[in-house]
Amino acid sequence: MSLPMTNETATTEPLVFCQPDGRRIKLTASVVAQLLRYAQHQLTDKEAGGVLIGRYLCDSDDIVVDQVTEPMPGDKRGRYFFHRAQKAHQHAIEQAWQASQGTRTYLGEWHTHPEANPTPSGVDTGDWRRKLQQDQYFERLFFVIVGTQEVRVWCGSRKQAKLISLQSHPVES
Numbered sequence: 001m002s003l004p005m006t007n008e009t010a011t012t013e014p015l016v017f018c019q020p021d022g023r024r025i026k027l028t029a030s031v032v033a034q035l036l037r038y039a040q041h042q043l044t045d046k047e048a049g050g051v052l053i054g055r056y057l058c059d060s061d062d063i064v065v066d067q068v069t070e071p072m073p074g075d076k077r078g079r080y081f082f083h084r085a086q087k088a089h090q091h092a093i094e095q096a097w098q099a100s101q102g103t104r105t106y107l108g109e110w111h112t113h114p115e116a117n118p119t120p121s122g123v124d125t126g127d128w129r130r131k132l133q134q135d136q137y138f139e140r141l142f143f144v145i146v147g148t149q150e151v152r153v154w155c156g157s158r159k160q161a162k163l164i165s166l167q168s169h170p171v172e173s
């Protein structure tokens with residue numbers, strides 16, 4: 001989905017992506033605005049990243065990402081890499097979990113790339129597969145890459161080691 005990134009005054013829209021089974025994952029408008037602030041438009045902009053936090057909607061199995069963590073002290077950031085410091089981001093996940101009585105939780109990861117239409121590197125897919133293997137709680141995780149013109153989402157399930165690129169879905173008004 002193309003994004004009006006050059007127009008700073010444009011109202012940010014939520015983004016919706018469709019999983020192969022028809023379930024949707026929505027990034028709220030405020031999450032999209034937060035992610036786009038880190039898009040690497042300048043040659044000196046470093047990669048950024050964090051975790052995705054949100055909830056499953058009980059009536060539809062759709063998923064809403066309504067919070068993301070932003071780069072924190074301890075993260076390692078370069079033009080072409082981002083390594084997140086485990087502890088600080090983990091703390092945000094635990095806080096969201098407790099404040100919501102266990103309804104809001106870790107859903108995956110995001111990071112930026114200095115390219116228009118982002119594709120995961122070999123390091124990315126290796127890292128994502130490792131997270132899927134380590135995660136004991138959830139059947140699937142989501143991985144967002146924020147490019148300079150496009151935000152893309154991949155989904156991975158623990159059972160199949162496959163990573164699937166999700167199609168963007170028109171947002172209902």
Ligand SMILES: [Zn+2]
Pocket residue numbers: 111112113120121124
């Ligand atoms: Zn990457």
